[in-house]
Amino acid sequence: MAAPAAVRIRHDLQTRLVRSRARTDEIFSLIREEALYDRPVAERHRLIFYLGHVEAFDWNLLGRRAFGLRSFRPAFDQLFAFGIDPVGGGLPTDGPLDWPARREIDLYNQRLREELDTAIDVALEHPSEGHPQLLEMLETTIEHRLMHAETLSYLLHRVPYDSKVAKSVTLRTHGRPLKPDLVEIPEGEATLGLCKSNQETFGWDNERGECVVSVPTFAIERHNVTNADFLRFVQAGGYQHRSLWTDGGWAWKESSGIEHPVSWVRNGNMWMARTMFEDIRLPLDWPVYVSHAEASAYANWLGRRLPNEEQFHRAAYGSSHHAAERQYPWGNDEPSAKHGNFDFANWDPVPVGSHPAGASAFGVHDLVGNGWEWTRTIFGPLPGFSAMPFYPGYSANFFDGQHFVMKGGSPRTAACMLRRSFRNWFQPHYPYVYATFRCVED
Numbered sequence: 001m002a003a004p005a006a007v008r009i010r011h012d013l014q015t016r017l018v019r020s021r022a023r024t025d026e027i028f029s030l031i032r033e034e035a036l037y038d039r040p041v042a043e044r045h046r047l048i049f050y051l052g053h054v055e056a057f058d059w060n061l062l063g064r065r066a067f068g069l070r071s072f073r074p075a076f077d078q079l080f081a082f083g084i085d086p087v088g089g090g091l092p093t094d095g096p097l098d099w100p101a102r103r104e105i106d107l108y109n110q111r112l113r114e115e116l117d118t119a120i121d122v123a124l125e126h127p128s129e130g131h132p133q134l135l136e137m138l139e140t141t142i143e144h145r146l147m148h149a150e151t152l153s154y155l156l157h158r159v160p161y162d163s164k165v166a167k168s169v170t171l172r173t174h175g176r177p178l179k180p181d182l183v184e185i186p187e188g189e190a191t192l193g194l195c196k197s198n199q200e201t202f203g204w205d206n207e208r209g210e211c212v213v214s215v216p217t218f219a220i221e222r223h224n225v226t227n228a229d230f231l232r233f234v235q236a237g238g239y240q241h242r243s244l245w246t247d248g249g250w251a252w253k254e255s256s257g258i259e260h261p262v263s264w265v266r267n268g269n270m271w272m273a274r275t276m277f278e279d280i281r282l283p284l285d286w287p288v289y290v291s292h293a294e295a296s297a298y299a300n301w302l303g304r305r306l307p308n309e310e311q312f313h314r315a316a317y318g319s320s321h322h323a324a325e326r327q328y329p330w331g332n333d334e335p336s337a338k339h340g341n342f343d344f345a346n347w348d349p350v351p352v353g354s355h356p357a358g359a360s361a362f363g364v365h366d367l368v369g370n371g372w373e374w375t376r377t378i379f380g381p382l383p384g385f386s387a388m389p390f391y392p393g394y395s396a397n398f399f400d401g402q403h404f405v406m407k408g409g410s411p412r413t414a415a416c417m418l419r420r421s422f423r424n425w426f427q428p429h430y431p432y433v434y435a436t437f438r439c440v441e442d
């Protein structure tokens with residue numbers, strides 16, 4: 001006999017919570033003690049902040065709000081509550097000594113996990129009696145933590161090798177670039193967001209609402225732009241041609257002295273790539289990871305553009321004119337390793353085109369996994385948007401015209417966030433995320 005729905009939900013969410021904690025625990029176990037107070041990316045917090053943040057977030061939302069538990073360390077609840085982009089535009093100026101000792105944070109984390117686990121156990125036993133949004137809140141904490149597993153990973157990419165506990169990993173590259181190739185996508189409809197009827201599926205506020213748009217015919221690159229492709233742009237002086245850049249992009253590039261992708265390292269006349277645990281010769285067949293500004297300059301150089309959000313949807317989830325859209329590029333099967341490089345399968349990319357089983361109906365490769373994809377769509381609400389009452393700033397704080405939508409997923413994106421409606425976003429001058437791109441021709 002199948003387990004009753006309540007028992008299944010409970011088992012599922014509790015298992016997912018335990019597994020997501022293991023992800024963030026694993027990442028922290030890779031950071032050597034002395035590097036915990038470092039700030040690998042100037043715009044973000046010191047690593048130590050995230051050690052408290054992923055736990056305090058769960059505690060504030062579930063412990064305090066859903067269960068009404070009493071604070072035992074209110075100063076930590078506040079200190080670690082939020083932190084994404086620095087407010088006010090300047091860079092953060094705190095020093096290592098402004099942060100509590102690791103031991104203090106570990107004790108805080110341990111105690112709140114114990115209290116939460118007990119309360120969750122009781123609450124899921126009687127789901128109808130507790131907070132009406134408990135299940136949604138649980139999913140929120142799990143996905144929030146998993147998003148930080150990704151953002152922590154890219155911060156870790158910036159930490160010096162000798163400050164990390166080395167892991168032995170296999171990096172795959174054939175060193176052979178593919179021939180660039182455009183695929184024509186016939187006009188059709190694309191559905192952005194979660195259908196209103198689809199109430200059971202968890203989604204963040206920016207996914208709610210439904211927006212069916214018709215997309216005219218266009219052509220899109222079959223594979224992501226590779227390091228080999230981008231090297232031609234660098235060698236053609238792409239970083240020096242003012243006309244390829246927007247005013248903001250040029251100003252950013254000039255003031256930060258950027259002349260190549262942030263993960264590339266010049267070694268004499270050889271190009272190397274910085275991976276998670278070692279420098280290797282630049283893998284020519286990997287997708288290039290760049291900021292939106294660099295991606296746009298490259299597209300301009302070819303007389304192409306970045307896709308907009310609906311073009312990405314059409315190429316990824318559409319099929320011949322009238323057929324229904326798919327849940328994933330490959331169809332409706334749940335994501336698995338054969339479909340792409342995601343769900344923490346690797347710390348770094350694999351060659352483009354490595355997962356033909358994950359290609360879309362139109363034969364476009366790697367739309368999900370191996371690197372988020374920049375779009376030219378400014379991040380904003382879908383029609384009918386309303387903020388989540390228990391986390392009103394999650395998306396709305398970024399509806400400022402300064403962020404672009406990214407779609408797809410990276411090697412460090414959890415499988416649950418590969419759903420079609422999921423939308424990620426970053427500023428155009430933020431080169432540290434695992435973001436690649438491909439171009440379109442209208």
Ligand code: AVJ
Binds near residue numbers: 085144147394
């Ligand atoms: C959705 C990935 C842009 O990391 O800035 C984490 C996720 N929000 N804590 C970010 C997030 C609050 C967010 N992104």
Ligand code: FE
Binds near residue numbers: 053057082083144148
């Ligand atoms: Fe957060």
